[in-house]
Amino acid sequence: MPEDAGVEGLQDVVARLGGDDVVAVLEEAAQIGLWAQQVQLVASGVIATRSSREAGHSGLAQSRGHRTPAALVQEITGTTKGEAARVVRVGTDLIAPAPVPDAAATANDTPGATPDVAWWEPLRGALHANTISSAAYDAIRRGLGEPPEAGEELSDEARTGFAESSREAWRQAAEQLVGEASERTVEELAQAARTVRDLLDPEGAEARFLARFEKRSFRRWKDADGLNRASLILDDEGAAFLDSVENAALRPRRGGPRFVDPEEKRDADALVEDARTNDQLSYDLFMDILRAGVLADPAAVYGTRQAGVRLVQVIDPMGSPFPVGHTEDGLTALPAAAIDQNICNTGTVDVTIDACGNPLDVGREQRLFTSRQRIGLAIRDGGCRWKGCDLPASYCEAHHIDEWDRDGGRTDIDRGILLCRFHHMNLHHGGWRITRSGKNDFELHPPGGKPPILLSPRAALTVAWAGIDPPPPRFRPTAA
Ligand SMILES: [Zn+2]
Ligand SMILES: [Zn+2]
Structure with a gap:
């Protein structure tokens, strides 16, 4: 040429x-x-x-x-x-100069110790060999982040050991993700790397989850041209929930499964041909949901299950749950406290699997308050039972005061209590506990062994039930 x-x-x-x-x-x-x-x-x-x-x-x-x-x-x-x-x-x-010794290992300077190779060496090797793109490299490197550091309370020797083993875990993770890189989109690689990091570092996962939750925000303003604008920062669970709502509604546009039912197929075809852009459809969907939420009968909203998001938590053969789980869709990691909070509200299905993830046995759904039981809870509690919170029952989730495994918890109205989403989250992530002996008042135990706070029933309800003859003991007005 x-x-x-x-x-x-x-x-x-x-x-x-x-x-x-x-x-x-x-x-x-x-x-x-x-x-x-x-x-x-x-x-x-x-x-x-x-x-x-x-x-x-x-x-x-x-x-x-x-x-x-x-x-x-x-x-x-x-x-x-x-x-x-x-x-x-x-x-x-x-x-960067080839094998980078780990900072901790260098500082230690043990005689005879060989300098350790940086954990991301497999990534760099693949980049050198042109087997991964620079975008894939960056997605994996940033998704995995840096291995965690050992706590100050450990001895120098223990800290070095911790640094070595976590570096090795990160190196293996990098190797695995490099192996997958050619089959995955860059977005999926980034998500996979973040999930792997959370699985390897459960403590960090909880901290990162809470940090993202802290950043949640919905802000609205009018710009100089009078256009109403908004910006939204979602926490992990909120994002998973919105994903499921949007995916369900817009699936035909996004190349989802084809429908067999002729009516569903007509709807799907109509959606594909709809003149609105995807952004406009999402907006209209969002507003429809808001309107439906406002118009709905609180009892009806309260009685429904939360839409869509299914979480996966691994239980080892000894019965201990792994400290980090993930969403079934999208494989986003979630700390155990977030999983426990959802189990309270929506129940669980046990699936026994082998080491390759093949399901051996899919058990029954357990531990889910029926909608009648939820109505019972709403009548008894009249809203969030946390001290000083006034959110109504329709905004609340049902918290089981017994842990299913630890206490052999029963799905029993007496062992459930309504908490708003915020306080339910606070309880599971902040180390609070609620107990109850028999049908006495619930007790809220703050973290750190501080004395429990008595959660007395709402006064208006106590008065309302007082006319029942004979009054059940739990609602009898007290002298105090
Ligand atoms: Zn709970
Ligand atoms: Zn509350």
């Missing part, structure tokens, strides 16, 4: 090639593309190391008028800001 052929000349040449040759040209071009990508990564990495914060204004990027190396890379390559930042991150890793 003539080397100086422009696009037009090239077109002429390629158009005259036989089938095999055209394919060969594309294969070669793809290889050159990969090679060019590597050159870009390395150059970006070198630019980044020469533009360190310490280098100040004499840094390579800074001396060319850019605040950061990514800004310089963005200007040259014409990509987005996020893409340029990624190229700089991956490039910096790629050119």
Whole structure:
């Protein structure tokens, strides 16, 4: 092929090639593309190391008028800001001096100890060998994050041991994800890496879950043109719930399963042909749900099961639950406290599996208050029973005061209590407990062994039941 052929000349040449040759040209071009990508990564990495914060204004990027190396890379390559930042991150890793000894191991300086290889070496190797793209590299590297550090209370020796074993676990996880990289989208790889990290580090998983929950927000404002805008930050469970609602409603648009039932098929076809954009459909769906929620009879809303989100928790053969579970859809990790909270509200199905995940036995649904029992709870509790909370029953979840395994809990109205979602979450994540002896008042036990708080029934209800003859003992007004 003539080397100086422009696009037009090239077109002429390629158009005259036989089938095999055209394919060969594309294969070669793809290889050159990969090679060019590597050159870009390395150059970006070198630019980044020469533009360190310490280098100040004499840094390579800074001396060319850019605040950061990514800004310089963005200007040259014409990509987005996020893409340029990624190229700089991956490039910096790629050119880092080979095996990086772990900081803790170096500090320890034990004679005879060999320097340990960085946990992400398998990732870097795959990037060098061009077996994963830089986007996949970045998704895995950032999804796995850094291995956790041992607590201060441990001895130096124990800390080194902890660092070594967690680094090894992270290295193996990186290797597995690299093996999967060619079959997965970058988004799915990122999610898989985050889930694997949470499974390997349950304590960190709980902390990260709560940190994301803390960031939850719904904000509305009117912009300068009078357009009503909103921004939403979802916590993990909220996102899983919305996913399930949206997926169910918009599935035909998203290439979901085809419908056999002619009526369902008509609806699905109508949705595919609907002139609205996906964003508009999501918006209309959201508003419909809000309206339905406001119009619904509280008893009806209260009696229904929560839509859609199913959680998976592994129980080992000894019967102990693993401290991190995940959503059935999307495999998002969730800490055990969040799982327990959902078990209270929606019950469980036991599935026995072998080590490859093959189901051997699917048991019955257990531990779910029936809708009649829920109505009973609503009548007795009249809303969230947490001290000082006034949220109505329709906003509440049913908490089982006995743990199913630990206490052989019964699905019994006397052992259930209504809590709003926030207080239910607070209880499970914050180490609170509610107990009750017989039909006496419930007791709320704060964490750290502080004295329990008596949860007396709502005064209005106590008075309302007082006319029952003879009054049942639990609702008899007390002198206090
Ligand atoms: Zn609960
Ligand atoms: Zn509450």
